[in-house]
Amino acid sequence: MALVNTKKMLEKAFINKYAIGAFNVNNLETVQAVMRAAKKNNSHVILQISQGTIKYAGIKYLINIVNESIKETDLDIALHLDHGFDFEIIKSTIENGFSSIMFDGSSLSYQDNIRLTKKFCAMAHEKNITIEAELGKLAGIEDEIKVSNKDASYTDPEQALDFIKKTGIDSLAVSIGTSHGAYKFKGEAKLDFDRLNLISNMLEDSGIKNFPIVLHGASSIDKNYVNLCNKFGGKLSNASGVPEEILKKASRLSICKINIDTDLRIAMTSSIRKSFFENPENIDPRNYLSEARDSLENVVNYKIKNILGSKGSCSVNNVN
Numbered sequence: 106m107a108l109v110n111t112k113k114m115l116e117k118a119f120i121n122k123y124a125i126g127a128f129n130v131n132n133l134e135t136v137q138a139v140m141r142a143a144k145k146n147n148s149h150v151i152l153q154i155s156q157g158t159i160k161y162a163g164i165k166y167l168i169n170i171v172n173e174s175i176k177e178t179d180l181d182i183a184l185h186l187d188h189g190f191d192f193e194i195i196k197s198t199i200e201n202g203f204s205s206i207m208f209d210g211s212s213l214s215y216q217d218n219i220r221l222t223k224k225f226c227a228m229a230h231e232k233n234i235t236i237e238a239e240l241g242k243l244a245g246i247e248d249e250i251k252v253s254n255k256d257a258s259y260t261d262p263e264q265a266l267d268f269i270k271k272t273g274i275d276s277l278a279v280s281i282g283t284s285h286g287a288y289k290f291k292g293e294a295k296l297d298f299d300r301l302n303l304i305s306n307m308l309e310d311s312g313i314k315n316f317p318i319v320l321h322g323a324s325s326i327d328k329n330y331v332n333l334c335n336k337f338g339g340k341l342s343n344a345s346g347v348p349e350e351i352l353k354k355a356s357r358l359s360i361c362k363i364n365i366d367t368d369l370r371i372a373m374t375s376s377i378r379k380s381f382f383e384n385p386e387n388i389d390p391r392n393y394l395s396e397a398r399d400s401l402e403n404v405v406n407y408k409i410k411n412i413l414g415s416k417g418s419c420s421v422n423n424v425n
């Protein structure tokens with residue numbers, strides 16, 4: 106099965122009221138873990154790769170690992186560039202077979218965000234690649250860029266409608282209260298669902314039907330993994346994420362793509378820490394990396410089954 110773009114899978118998710126997991130992958134083990142969980146659940150999945158990961162591993166290695174991983178499956182899998190900003194990197198993902206890209210112009214002025222998103226939209230659509238863009242600014246850290254809480258801003262619904270009309274994007278990442286990384290909420294965890302619904306209603310009213318909205322910064326930060334990490338020498342104090350119930354609610358609304366990276370990082374790291382502690386004589390990376398890969402597979406499996414609702418989304422019974 107070849108990679109597919111995200112158009113159909115997100116539309117299907119919108120209609121059937123679930124969300125597709127977009128999991129950040131960095132290497133062989135992370136790709137294998139996500140794909141194993143997707144196969145187990147007969148689920149659509151988006152493998153996403155950041156600019157930092159392309160610099161770390163090299164685009165050819167990554168694309169070959171991903172292509173190998175989808176060979177013996179007929180599942181619909183998309184390969185997506187997460188938070189693309191650098192022109193050369195975006196161009197290289199288009200040339201090397203990514204099926205979906207995000208252009209993240211959220212740090213730009215509104216007009217520049219429109220101008221550049223439009224330009225990348227044209228480049229992507231020419232090759233049947235879907236494009237996600239972002240409006241509003243999430244707090245947190247991504248690719249070494251830190252957005253402080255005071256610089257974060259929620260997505261303006263009027264602007265969202267105007268932006269989608271002017272750019273022709275396939276999905277929009279919104280800022281409604283989540284943030285990147287392991288420290289999301291100081292007090293009660295809350296998302297601005299009124300704002301999300303307003304955006305979707307305005308889109309519907311203006312004739313833009315079933316438009317998929319994307320939720321970044323959606324890790325839940327499982328206390329069990331945080332405790333495991335800390336037990337074996339980690340230092341993650343006061344980490345907090347998006348509660349599962351909130352993500353379930355979002356998936357039933359217009360959120361069709363849910364981005365998860367930090368939960369995978371914590372699961373992998375805590376598993377490796379534990380393995381180092383318990384097997385100090387071991388020097389074979391395959392031992393601790395397979396334990397880490399198993400933990401990651403469990404996390405993805407759990408999310409697909411219990412939170413996102415995408416289990417069985419590749420089966421024919423799904424509407425559309």
Ligand code: G3H
Pocket residue numbers: 129155156157158187188246247248249285366367
């Ligand atoms: O949203 C950002 C993702 O967690 C990717 O992080 O740029 O450090 O690979 P990264």
Ligand code: 13P
Pocket residue numbers: 129187188284285286287320321322323324364365366367368
């Ligand atoms: P988390 O940091 O919550 O995992 O978010 C990841 C993300 O949004 C990737 O684009």
Ligand code: ZN
Pocket residue numbers: 188247285321322364
């Ligand atoms: Zn993100």
